[in-house]
Amino acid sequence: MTSTFLAATLFGPEDLRMVEHPLPKLTEGMVRIRFGAGGICGSDMHYFRHARTGDFVVKSPLVLGHEISGEVVEIAGSAASLKIGDRVAVNPSRWCGHCGACREGRQNLCENIYFMGSASKTPHMQGGFANYFDAVPAQCVKIPDHVSYQAAALAEPLAVCLHAVARAGNIEGKRGIIFGAGPIGLLTMLAARRAGMADITVADIAPAPLAFATRLGASHVENVSSGEEGLKAQAAARPYDVAFEVSGTAAGLASAIGIVRRGGVVVQIGNLPGGQIPTPSNAVMAKEIDLRGSFRFGLEFMTAVELIGAGSVDVLSLVTAERPLSTAPDALRLALDRSQSVKVVLTAN
Known part of the structure; x- marks a missing residue:
């Protein structure tokens, strides 16, 4: 050697x-x-x-x-x-x-x-x-x-997303939104779909990753580079039960808290910039939102390898x-x- x-x-x-x-x-x-x-x-x-x-x-x-x-x-x-x-x-x-x-x-x-x-x-x-x-x-x-x-x-990033979806609880038949259409956002979409989420919107500020999300089976995509009017209209008509924050931005976390329904769940996967980040905590309180962190993964790594081997993801x-x-x-x-x-x-x- x-x-x-x-x-x-x-x-x-x-x-x-x-x-x-x-x-x-x-x-x-x-x-x-x-x-x-x-x-x-x-x-x-x-x-x-x-x-x-x-x-x-x-x-x-x-x-x-x-x-x-x-x-x-x-x-x-x-x-x-x-x-x-x-x-x-x-x-x-x-x-x-x-x-x-x-x-x-x-x-x-x-x-x-x-x-x-x-x-x-x-x-x-x-x-x-x-x-x-x-x-x-x-x-x-x-x-x-x-x-x-x-x-x-790629078992590792898939394991991250399997853990995040598990942190959201039972999502079967529910409506969700993912902020961030990078690899973790897209794998979260695939993992959520596998867990039974019925309707998944992916939001981002860049058109190329949103087009990719569409090809991979997103129910809806929203370009929020110019604002969130489209998202708010969707949420008013059919509220989101679960939001996954994957963009790693304070704006993404605030949007997730703002858009999810009363009594909904927000899972933060993205690693925000260091230091203290302003969070709309009153909305978390008044809407009784469950704000849950999701950090890396545990035994989901083994599951990820098995799913890849079986061709399931x-x-x-x-x-x-x-x-x-x-x-x-x-x-x-x-x-x-x-x-x-x-x-x-x-x-x-």
Whole structure:
């Protein structure tokens, strides 16, 4: 095996470099994975542009990437469930398994969690946009031969959306609206449809992603770049039971609270800018809205891999471009152009 590895390493805002790092000896109890594919997430784009996402600030060089898959090439110690050559989707979450949240079955809220490619803790946990990266066996879920690395990498964002839909409660037969037509918004739409939501509106300020939402089966789309009159008319005629805020903007959250019916549910998935954000709390109170956060995912990762393997959710329908890992900086710039891209996936060189 090579003595070095190449990784997309962030040093500051818009300073992402392909850097050759020494490949360390594999730690006991870990597995080494050769990169197969990686999806570029909205948080990767925020890190790239601002060296932060929400309240998570990059304080030292960070290898990006948490939507990842690949091939097991080395095992240090015992890994009964894995062998060399296994193709795996990699869960970027490393949970402790013994804190209060883990014992309650809410692993996504683990008090000791490390998350790949994230600045949520210091030292940062390095990500998987590298031709080799390491994980614990519990992070690795084997994929069937017919599932591509590209599809397996998108188990992570699908898991995010499955968790968000679960947070909304029973949505069968209900009417919903999604603010934000990026990959997470579109996958939330597919997950909500699978959970029985009868009518789904997708709202955004850009025409290209809205056209994509229509192709994927949105009941209605609304361009709110010039205002929300159309949405308000729809809501007056047929109120929305559930709103998913995926845009990651204060305006999107305010719109979700304002548009959902009295006694409705708002699920916040989007990571808003850091600091204090004004929220129309009186509307939450007066309308008795259930405002629910949705953070990452727990065991939904396994479900996501199963759904992709069964062909129940076509995650590849979102992919608009594939680029080699070695061109990650340019691929990030492409992903930021919403007129050209919905989902950009990095592939092995």
